[in-house]
Amino acid sequence: MRIGVLTGGGDCPGLNAVIRAVTKSLLRQCGAEVIGIRNGFAGLMGEVPQTRPLDWDSVSGILMQGGTMLGTSNKANPLRDEATAEQAMAHARSLGLDALVAIGGDGTMAIAHGIAQRGLPIVGVPKTIDNDIVGCERSFGFDTAVATVTEAIERLQTTGQSHGRVMIVETMGRYAGWIALEAGLAGAADVILLPEIDYSVEAVAAVCRERERRGRHSLVCIGEGAKPRGGAMTVERRVADSPDPVRLGGVAHALREQLQPLLESEVRATVLGHVQRGGTPTPFDRVLATQFGNEAAQLVMAGQFNRMVTLQGERLASLPLAEVAHQSRQVPLDHPLLRTARQIGVSLGEG
Amino acid sequence: MRIGVLTGGGDCPGLNAVIRAVTKSLLRQCGAEVIGIRNGFAGLMGEVPQTRPLDWDSVSGILMQGGTMLGTSNKANPLRDEATAEQAMAHARSLGLDALVAIGGDGTMAIAHGIAQRGLPIVGVPKTIDNDIVGCERSFGFDTAVATVTEAIERLQTTGQSHGRVMIVETMGRYAGWIALEAGLAGAADVILLPEIDYSVEAVAAVCRERERRGRHSLVCIGEGAKPRGGAMTVERRVADSPDPVRLGGVAHALREQLQPLLESEVRATVLGHVQRGGTPTPFDRVLATQFGNEAAQLVMAGQFNRMVTLQGERLASLPLAEVAHQSRQVPLDHPLLRTARQIGVSLGEG
Amino acid sequence: MRIGVLTGGGDCPGLNAVIRAVTKSLLRQCGAEVIGIRNGFAGLMGEVPQTRPLDWDSVSGILMQGGTMLGTSNKANPLRDEATAEQAMAHARSLGLDALVAIGGDGTMAIAHGIAQRGLPIVGVPKTIDNDIVGCERSFGFDTAVATVTEAIERLQTTGQSHGRVMIVETMGRYAGWIALEAGLAGAADVILLPEIDYSVEAVAAVCRERERRGRHSLVCIGEGAKPRGGAMTVERRVADSPDPVRLGGVAHALREQLQPLLESEVRATVLGHVQRGGTPTPFDRVLATQFGNEAAQLVMAGQFNRMVTLQGERLASLPLAEVAHQSRQVPLDHPLLRTARQIGVSLGEG
Amino acid sequence: MRIGVLTGGGDCPGLNAVIRAVTKSLLRQCGAEVIGIRNGFAGLMGEVPQTRPLDWDSVSGILMQGGTMLGTSNKANPLRDEATAEQAMAHARSLGLDALVAIGGDGTMAIAHGIAQRGLPIVGVPKTIDNDIVGCERSFGFDTAVATVTEAIERLQTTGQSHGRVMIVETMGRYAGWIALEAGLAGAADVILLPEIDYSVEAVAAVCRERERRGRHSLVCIGEGAKPRGGAMTVERRVADSPDPVRLGGVAHALREQLQPLLESEVRATVLGHVQRGGTPTPFDRVLATQFGNEAAQLVMAGQFNRMVTLQGERLASLPLAEVAHQSRQVPLDHPLLRTARQIGVSLGEG
Incomplete structure (x- = not known):
């Protein structure tokens, strides 16, 4: 089995922790080959795909490091036209990828959804310091921010x-x-x-x-x-x-x-x-990102594709990519923290 | 209304944040008088009660501070004999306390339960860096530890x-x-x-x-x-x-x-x-402790006594003190984090 | 003996450490009364002087705290006109001040020099995160910045x-x-x-x-x-x-x-x-600020007035206020750090 | 020119910063080849020398990292007997080393002195979290400790x-x-x-x-x-x-x-x-260690061997290895910090 991994969108503390957990979990449990795609989807868009193999040693020592060892891009969209999309799919085939773990935000999930529809099995891992992923109570990077x-x-x-x-x-x-x-x-x-x-x-x-x-x-x-x-x-x-x-x-x-x-x-x-956006993730985010990465590997091994990992309560779960694309989770107006703020005398600027 | 507040048991980051939220919430919402009892239950056990009034200014600036401004004791037990118990209740009456918010660990909750049975309405706030409170997914102080x-x-x-x-x-x-x-x-x-x-x-x-x-x-x-x-x-x-x-x-x-x-x-x-055990609480613990303190104030104002504040999922709730005393929450053997650890290759010392 | 202390100019980590050391040293060694002047020289400029007495307890626990417990002002100039200057001197007399320790930057030192010429004995303590005090190799606040x-x-x-x-x-x-x-x-x-x-x-x-x-x-x-x-x-x-x-x-x-x-x-x-400018000082700055504060107290007790504390090499010393006013210490073009930077390949933007 | 670099003795924050500065400075200024010796002098003591080449990329990104990328040993002594000493010198010759930069504590400096006497030109860089190097006012690692x-x-x-x-x-x-x-x-x-x-x-x-x-x-x-x-x-x-x-x-x-x-x-x-002993060095120690490493490279290029880099006041300097071996710099009993401590009321346990 050959699994690709990429990180897309803005920087976020914990990306390396996800890459490490995905890789270690796949290597250890099913002996898969893990291929890092560089610079997000841009790594599938040029003349030749940009990759680096991920083995045990290459992900050792990165848990504490901010940023992403694979690089990222927040503009590259392989679905911008048919030719580019075809080329990306051809690159994926030439790399022999059986599936792709895509770590990123809204935009990355939307692209991942489109790529999945073209036939490359995808597992998404949501990433945002803003904590505004639909269906996910707490996203890694937020605690650090x-x-x-x-x-x-x-x-x-x-x-x-x-x-x-x-x-x-x-x-x-x-x-x-x-x-x-x-x-x-x-x-x-x-x-x-x-x-x-x-x-x-x-x-x-x-x-x-x-x-x-x-x-x-x-x-x-x-x-x-x-x-x-x-x-x-x-x-x-x-x-x-x-x-x-x-x-x-x-x-x-x-x-x-x-x-x-x-x-x-x-x-x-x-x-x-x-x-x-930068810097070493807090211990909380390291643990959370490790769980997200490991869960993505479990979904890959279970053949549960075209889903995004989420956290519901204290439990990891997953949702169809189709359901999460292009949405944002705002603070609900009845959220307990808003109530707490008002009750201890913090103003929310309300008239 | 006159409400007492005390902290018992070992030091824990976030105690001051709870004291601050209890006080601000009670002052702001119902104009209660808030009386800090010093050095845990020891403050109710000597010849004269040891107290200090808590107003808005006295709890300003303590959110970031480790430790407890009220002092604590991890040995004092007012229920050790009948005479001591009677004296503590007499002190509570002489102070005019309508209720007591007791912030502490196992031992403090057990004493609080006994005090409640003798007639002083109690709200408990659990505290432990060990995160082993039954019925509470995450306790403040743990993230800092x-x-x-x-x-x-x-x-x-x-x-x-x-x-x-x-x-x-x-x-x-x-x-x-x-x-x-x-x-x-x-x-x-x-x-x-x-x-x-x-x-x-x-x-x-x-x-x-x-x-x-x-x-x-x-x-x-x-x-x-x-x-x-x-x-x-x-x-x-x-x-x-x-x-x-x-x-x-x-x-x-x-x-x-x-x-x-x-x-x-x-x-x-x-x-x-x-x-x-010491030091300034992490932002996570400050927010959590603030929520616990505010929730305790809400229970007091709602007259829901002899209960302990808890966190279930992301929601604050409460449990009867009788149910939580003398128990400890271990890591369940099927906990996802144990599984994650094994799957990414961390040994748990298993044969 | 009655000694006033004030902090002027912009915020700087370590101000509280200086206040604490001045106070403890004076209290302990000569039993002086120490009077904190609030909000810099503004505290000597209104209808009534703004002060707070500084005893052992009031400066306990402030070593780690950023900011200044006395408040500061970076605009108030008691020398702006004759009437204001006279009023400030009258306030100093009515407070019974035998001397004033003025902690601050360029502007504060210049005012201190003028005040000294009008007859109030002054010891200056230089303060700047910018490290640009003439005659002072390293100023507190800089390491923290x-x-x-x-x-x-x-x-x-x-x-x-x-x-x-x-x-x-x-x-x-x-x-x-x-x-x-x-x-x-x-x-x-x-x-x-x-x-x-x-x-x-x-x-x-x-x-x-x-x-x-x-x-x-x-x-x-x-x-x-x-x-x-x-x-x-x-x-x-x-x-x-x-x-x-x-x-x-x-x-x-x-x-x-x-x-x-x-x-x-x-x-x-x-x-x-x-x-x-803000936040708790680093350990280095706490030690340095403590030394500056203590040295100021020694100068007061030795009657060496109208001087500013400095650090030369690793030794504390002092300079006449007249020599330091209105100057700034730039990085000399032959400074070893510039040479080091170039030699390890850091560009200084030179053509 | 071929220059060896090794780190010996206990761990100390800033070792990587020294290695980086030595390497960058030598590469940039004289195009020397830089050879890292692994595990201190142990790297010159086995059957074959243990080395890794140090180029620009291999020392990029290590400034912030604690520990030493070259490994260290605090027991290996190539001078323990004649045969071992001869072997070490033979390894140095076979590697073609023109000189060796030895970063370490007392023990390492003593060995370096002995190695120098056998004919391998040495520059020493002192290292100790204890700050007790003779002739050196402040050593890197101390500020972090x-x-x-x-x-x-x-x-x-x-x-x-x-x-x-x-x-x-x-x-x-x-x-x-x-x-x-x-x-x-x-x-x-x-x-x-x-x-x-x-x-x-x-x-x-x-x-x-x-x-x-x-x-x-x-x-x-x-x-x-x-x-x-x-x-x-x-x-x-x-x-x-x-x-x-x-x-x-x-x-x-x-x-x-x-x-x-x-x-x-x-x-x-x-x-x-x-x-x-561990962890990322403070900014102060990063700058200091960078200066020490760069100064070592300057001494190598100037052919000033068998000397140890020191800091005197704010200036880098060097001393003959012979003068510094086997000595320790205690806190002088008339040191200003001791005086400061006593004057602000800190007890030194004196009767």
Whole structure:
């Protein structure tokens, strides 16, 4: 048996742990040959496929390492036209692949689904620091991202307190607010703003003002997809002498512009950016990613294809790829963590 | 309403987070007065009760701090005799307590149950770094302990590799092997030995020898309650000129004595000890402990007493104190993590 | 004896350690009364002075805490006019201060010098994460800032490698490149750009292209004061519908705009921002700050006023305030670290 | 030119950073061939030499890694007899080595000196977490060890405080107390005991009792070479049924036996052990080790042999191997850090 493995989409802590577990499990249990495909689906798209064999030694020592030893791509789509798709399938045949384990996010799962329909058996392993996979309670990489953000918030808290400032910190999470929510709670944020709940600038200002009165600084944790009621203020970036303004990533900067006139304290914004995607995975994520990888190997060996590994409660399970493609799991408005936040006095920017 | 809060038993990361959430939630939602009892049940046992009022400011800034601001005791038992019990109840009455939130382990829950039967309404919050609470999938403090142990394993891995040694690291977990299991997996241990599975010294040696042959060092992670088949070898500590040998805590040292004669590599043992109980909680544990504390406050406000907060799947729930006292949750022999470990080639010391 | 203590200027890890050492040393050795002035010199500028007494207990447990328990201000200048200066001196007299320990940066030292000339004996303790104090080989806060930046670089390295990208990370250091230099070396940056050496965009691009050819990603670490030869490109930030563009902090963004057209790889920029100023100090900085604080107390007790504590080699010493005001210590162009960087193949952007 | 590199003696964070800098600097500046010798001097002692070539790629990515990619040995001595010495020299000749860079501690430097006298040009790079190299103000690995110990102390502080206990933590440092001194100061220890100052048990107990009276826990940091006045109490370890007691490493356990009868609080001892030697180096140590490695390469290229790299003040320098062999640098009794400790109220166990 010959099994391919690839990683697609953005970087995420735990990818190497999945690759290691898939490989060790297949090597040990059924003596399969494991072929790493390089740079995601791009590795099946050029003149010649880009691969590297994965044996026991090549995956030793990678559990702790961030990133992916196979490389990744977040643009390559072998289904973009018929010729490219045919070439990818031809590469898979020439490599003698009996199946492919595809580790990636939404986009990768959608491509995997299409590849499966063309006849290459697929097992998907979901990957996102955003924790927004449908049907999956907790995805690897999320715990690490929360830890990175929480540490940053702690640093900002000491500066906020020393200066009596309002500190705004922007986290990743375009469609779902999981990172902002958990890191905000773990970092003792006073206000947490999520894509799921349009916020009132005035409500945020009211919290900060009440704290100013008590001699306290404030910390606002905002997910990058959060919007004020009535529509987002845009902040543009413009290179001098260039006619083209570019939208600035930071909702934190926009919020700062809105809040500053309403407050006495200085308001400062920090956009954490790419640091949230990288680095060594937390122990929690290493264990979770190892389980995901091993489960993928079990599905391969059981011949259960065209499914994606998931975590339901504390149990690993799987769902048909068809059911999960192109969906995103937001924080439900009745989620216990939202209730907890409100009950202990954390504002969600609600009017 | 006047609510008491106390922490009992051994130190555990997240205790302050629970105290903070209980207090903020009660203050904010029902304007209760919250009274901290100092040093666990010992605070109700002396001539005068030892207390400190808990208001908003006194619990600000403690979320990140390890330990418990209220102090704890792991010996004080107000139920040891009738007179002491009567005195404790009298103290509770004189303080005007309408209910008591007791945060602690097995012993604390058993006492809480007895106190409840004498008429003081109780809500229990389980606490253990060992993760062995019956009816509770994940307890706060465990994730932090796993992180501390994993970091230590990583340090030992580099030394083991540099010297070609067999490194043994002993973790806490007298009755249950959760810490050794998860930290062992997260730290890429080659052998994981748990209280739940008596190990074969020969099986452990065989793994190390096979790795020696491949020029590889080995790392063995052993929970303090693990035993070899045929009974444990005892290692004693003796102070010179004293007639009394004392049992040495370390099963790691005993295993070292057993393994060394069977191997060419040097074998070194490290007992991690109390560092596993202390320090700032991980973000995961801060969020979990905050939820536990808030849930305890909700139970108090709903008048649902003599119950202990639990986590089932991802949902908070509660169980009657009577059902949970004096039990311990071991790693079930069919637990997916055990299966994962075996499938990726980690030895559990099985023959 | 009554001694005042204040912290001025931007946040810096180790301020609490200085406050603690000053206080403990004075209390223990001469039984002085120690008075904390709140919010820097602002605490001497209002209607009534803002103070809090500092005894043994109030400085216990603060060694590990980031920020300053006294608060700080980076705008308040009691010398801005004669009336304000007179009021500050009157407050100092009414508080009965025999001397003042002023912990802060350039600005604080300049004010301290002026205050000293008006008759209040001063001991200065220099503070900067930038390590650019004249006459002081290593200032506390710098090691922590380097550690924070290095950790961020490590995270960005894994993402850069996984995607084959060029990652740019911008550090603090407006006038001096110490942070970028040490964190760049510690984080294995391929290019380090400093305010002290104007860089050639083409030289930077050449390094990245050569690495592209070898299938390698690149990491560029740039201090915020670094400039390209021929003058800096400005990147502006503009709030929609507002007529006023604001200069965007990030030289990283400007460099990205310059580099991207010259390279095949994607280029990404990260501005670390305020996280570099906050958080718990490293052990190195705790020890250093403790020494600075204790030395300040010794100077007070020896009556050696109007001097600033310094570190020369491994020895504490002091310099007259008059000599250090309004100067900045850049990385000398013949510094051994620059030579080391070049010799191991790190580019400094030189043509 | 062909240059050998080896690492000898115990593990130490930063070894890989030295190997990387030596290699990159030699490759880049003079196109030398660099040959890694495996497992210290053992790699020159068997039938065939054990080596691996070191090129640019093989040392990429190792800066952050603990341990040594070349392996080490702390027993192999090629000078143990004439035949072995001759064989080692013959291996060096057969490998065509023009010089050897030997990275290691006391023992390695002594062997290096002997090898040099037999005609192989040597440059030594000192390595010790203990910081006790004569003529070298700060050695790499020390900062990391201090950070590891400080983190452990912090964890123990929270537990000590929660329980009102006396916590004893034993650090490495057989001959010199640098680690205990700096980590003790950074971790806010109340008592620091060093090999350089015989301690009075009664003086230690007095500090703890005074703190008990004020409701405070105590933390004692003790270097493994510290001794009480009047001679050390020995604690033995005895395997049941074995006639041979073994000396237990822990002076912490001995101190515990001595202190407990004098105190009301529970006393607990923790021996940190091998974790102090391993793990990723701190940024400080990465920079320092990089400088040491680069300086070694410069000495090789300048033909300055039979010298050891040192750090004097902030400047790299070198000393003749003959001057440094078999000496150890203790904490001088007039060292400023000892004075600082006493002045801020930290006890050194003096009567």
